[in-house]
Amino acid sequence: MRKGRWRLVSILILPAVFLMAQPLRTANCVLELNIPERIEIALSVPVVDLGEPRRENGRLYYERINAVQVDYRCTQDDWEVRISAEDFRDGHRTIPISRLQWRTEDGIYQDMPMSGRYAVLARKRDHQPRPGIKHSKRISYRLELRGDEWGGTYSAPITYTLFVP
Amino acid sequence: MVKSRICLLLLLWLLLVVVLVPVRAQNWDWDLGLGAMLTLTNAVANLGELKTDPLNPLFEYFEAENAISFSVFVLFREWQVLLSGTDFVSGVERIPLEQLEWKMRDGTYRRMPAPGRNQEIMRVSGIGLYSGNLSFRLVLAGDERPGLYNSTLTLTLVNP
Numbered sequence A: 001m002r003k004g005r006w007r008l009v010s011i012l013i014l015p016a017v018f019l020m021a022q023p024l025r026t027a028n029c030v031l032e033l034n035i036p037e038r039i040e041i042a043l044s045v046p047v048v049d050l051g052e053p054r055r056e057n058g059r060l061y062y063e064r065i066n067a068v069q070v071d072y073r074c075t076q077d078d079w080e081v082r083i084s085a086e087d088f089r090d091g092h093r094t095i096p097i098s099r100l101q102w103r104t105e106d107g108i109y110q111d112m113p114m115s116g117r118y119a120v121l122a123r124k125r126d127h128q129p130r131p132g133i134k135h136s137k138r139i140s141y142r143l144e145l146r147g148d149e150w151g152g153t154y155s156a157p158i159t160y161t162l163f164v165p
Numbered sequence B: 001m002v003k004s005r006i007c008l009l010l011l012l013w014l015l016l017v018v019v020l021v022p023v024r025a026q027n028w029d030w031d032l033g034l035g036a037m038l039t040l041t042n043a044v045a046n047l048g049e050l051k052t053d054p055l056n057p058l059f060e061y062f063e064a065e066n067a068i069s070f071s072v073f074v075l076f077r078e079w080q081v082l083l084s085g086t087d088f089v090s091g092v093e094r095i096p097l098e099q100l101e102w103k104m105r106d107g108t109y110r111r112m113p114a115p116g117r118n119q120e121i122m123r124v125s126g127i128g129l130y131s132g133n134l135s136f137r138l139v140l141a142g143d144e145r146p147g148l149y150n151s152t153l154t155l156t157l158v159n160p
Helices: A002-020 B002-020
Strands: A023-037 A037-043 A054-056 A060-076 A080-085 A088-090 A094-095 A101-103 A121-123 A136-143 A158-163 B021-023 B027-032 B036-040 B044-048 B052-053 B058-075 B077-087 B088-090 B093-095 B100-106 B119-125 B126-141 B149-159
Touching: A023 B036, A023 B058, A023 B088, A037 A158, A054 B077, A101 B052, B036 B149, B044 B058, B058 B077, B058 B119, B058 B149, B100 B119, B119 B126, B126 B149
Parallel strands: A023 B044
Antiparallel strands: A023 B149, A037 A060, A054 A060, A060 A136, A080 A121, A080 A158, A088 A094, A101 A136, B021 B027, B027 B036, B036 B058, B052 B058, B058 B126, B077 B119, B077 B149, B088 B093, B088 B149, B100 B126
16 A cells, blocks of 8 residues: 555655756856956157258258158047147257147148147047047157257257056 | 665655755756756856956957856756847947857867856766857947846756
């Protein structure tokens, strides 16, 4: 009698077990990564030599095409790249920096702002819709002599600033 | 004779409890089904620090070798281990899951399928304990917003 009851229980349980068994088995895992803020600016060269003077239509000028490459990147909400410079100096002699012209690869020459001022080379809205990636601009310089300059070896610091308000 | 049968039945019940009740404890997620058991050794995996290819500074990526280890204990039948996941999310920012690449040990990287789709990563059959290690790499497009991103990956054990 008991034997039969156990058999009956077993017969009832086993199908139930198979019915309750789910065909899928899953396990979850969270993958995480942290993307840091990036505010980067770099120049391809620390010093630019304008080379030998050239003459064109009676004008004497120095020019260096693609003299420096500016790489910049910013993931902030707003930013701009500024260019500023100090006057050319050789001892106590100076040449106003506003006589130096600069341009990007696809731009036209414009005068460098006076010492203490700046011009905007690039800003976030110029790079929509992907402002956070790394961008580059190649800068050319041109300095036309007016004839009132004294002889000497002149140098001027030019500063590129990634400005985040 | 009766005692031994009762013991056998109790043992059977104990086995049933183990078989049918999923257990979740600390970093272990394991679940035993009829015929196979899937074990995941960690519940969270971090892809680590952002890396840059020294030969190509524009190539930035995260990579975690053997970030997830799993084991499959098979009693009978053939089983597939499937991998799926969700997009990486940080607030309103989102990185598509397809940007993530995965590989098994000694394998080569392959792109993850779109969310909701499964990718077979292992097929096993016959009694035995099978294990695998998953490595991940995420190459950035460069314009991703900063933040802590999460994606939930799911390993699924199915009968093919």
